[in-house]
Amino acid sequence: MLYYDILSRLEPDRRLYLAIRQQTYSELFQEPIGKILIENQRLCLLVFDSELEVILEWIP
Numbered sequence: 001m002l003y004y005d006i007l008s009r010l011e012p013d014r015r016l017y018l019a020i021r022q023q024t025y026s027e028l029f030q031e032p033i034g035k036i037l038i039e040n041q042r043l044c045l046l047v048f049d050s051e052l053e054v055i056l057e058w059i060p
Contacts, residue, residue, distance in 0.1 A: 019046040
């Protein structure tokens, strides 16, 4: 979050994404606490399949 705050001040038009594996997304961000982070738009996610090496979803 510190990096996010610093980047927001230095380059406010740039959007920071956290890249996470699909399994992590399913385990953490489908739970109520994880959904709060996404809903508050403080955390943008890039969900990827580590075996296929493909991006599955961009969550702004």
